[in-house]
Amino acid sequence: MALLEVRDLDMVFGGVHAVQGLSFEVAPGTVYSVIGPNGAGKTTLFNMVSGIYKPTRGRIFFDGEDITGKPPHALARRGLSRTFQNLQVCMNLGAIENVMVGAHLKLSQRLLPAMLHAPWLAKADDACREEAARLMHFVGVGRYVHAHASSLPYGALKRMEIARALAAGPKLLLLDEPAAGLNNTETREIDTLIQKIAASGVTVVLVEHDMKLVMGISERILVLDYGKKLAEGSAAEVRSNPDVIVAYLGGA
Ligand SMILES: Nc1ncnc2c1ncn2[C@@H]1O[C@H](COP(=O)(O)OP(=O)(O)OP(=O)(O)O)[C@@H](O)[C@H]1O
Ligand SMILES: [Mg+2]
Numbered sequence: 001m002a003l004l005e006v007r008d009l010d011m012v013f014g015g016v017h018a019v020q021g022l023s024f025e026v027a028p029g030t031v032y033s034v035i036g037p038n039g040a041g042k043t044t045l046f047n048m049v050s051g052i053y054k055p056t057r058g059r060i061f062f063d064g065e066d067i068t069g070k071p072p073h074a075l076a077r078r079g080l081s082r083t084f085q086n087l088q089v090c091m092n093l094g095a096i097e098n099v100m101v102g103a104h105l106k107l108s109q110r111l112l113p114a115m116l117h118a119p120w121l122a123k124a125d126d127a128c129r130e131e132a133a134r135l136m137h138f139v140g141v142g143r144y145v146h147a148h149a150s151s152l153p154y155g156a157l158k159r160m161e162i163a164r165a166l167a168a169g170p171k172l173l174l175l176d177e178p179a180a181g182l183n184n185t186e187t188r189e190i191d192t193l194i195q196k197i198a199a200s201g202v203t204v205v206l207v208e209h210d211m212k213l214v215m216g217i218s219e220r221i222l223v224l225d226y227g228k229k230l231a232e233g234s235a236a237e238v239r240s241n242p243d244v245i246v247a248y249l250g251g252a
Contacts, residue, residue, distance in 0.1 A: 008022070011055055076170075098164055155186045166197070
């Protein structure tokens with residue numbers, strides 16, 4: 001059974017038909033990438049799947065359940081987590097607190113007492129902090145466990161956001177351009193990290209413009225163009241598809 005199934009999805013903003021009649025399935029344990037030119041509807045798709053936008057039409061199924069229109073916190077609790085194309089960091093907190101916020105999405109009822117330092121919750125908060133530190137090491141920013149978020153370089157912040165998404169304990173992780181703005185070395189590190197995440201049993205849906213990263217890492221690739229599915233298949237199938245070459249790869 002598919003972990004994620006999108007069925008005949010549409011999103012209309014005023015006169016803009018951002019996503020049109022889109023259907024696809026993501027098998028558990030895979031890396032599934034979504035590519036397409038700027039404005040193709042990739043982030044809009046993520047916003048619908050993660051519950052930020054309610055689709056104009058169509059259904060979304062996650063882990064066998066219809067989740068269409070459910071709010072992001074409810075989806076996080078079910079095991080669906082994401083990162084954002086633009087940094088969403090609380091610069092006035094420590095790096096580790098930013099990661100802990102991800103776990104609190106899962107345990108939101110504990111957030112307030114924990115903030116009030118309720119003693120019976122101190123243990124839970126310690127466990128949450130330890131898990132956040134473990135995840136920071138896992139994504140390769142362990143050296144910043146005691147650092148203030150504002151002191152982290154951009155590349156470390158991108159990875160800290162992945163740690164925050166993992167802190168919610170997802171089955172499915174949506175990554176919106178995790179390599180945007182990174183240099184070649186940092187991009188290769190993200191490549192390795194995504195493979196490590198997949199190997200740990202988390203299914204990954206990746207939006208990314210870096211074709212080398214996408215082609216090397218994805219079991220399947222969905223190509224969007226003006227909100228519609230242009231092609232879908234393995235890297236080899238997508239790379240040799242004439243429509244894709246014309247619309248996106250530019251003969252590459
Ligand atoms: N909240 C919104 N209100 C109005 N139009 C929107 C909204 N969000 C997205 N759009 C429009 O929907 C279309 C798809 O945008 P989207 O951000 O999903 O593209 P994208 O594929 O993620 O592009 P990029 O690669 O540049 O991130 C664009 O025409 C965009 O202007
Ligand atoms: Mg986008």
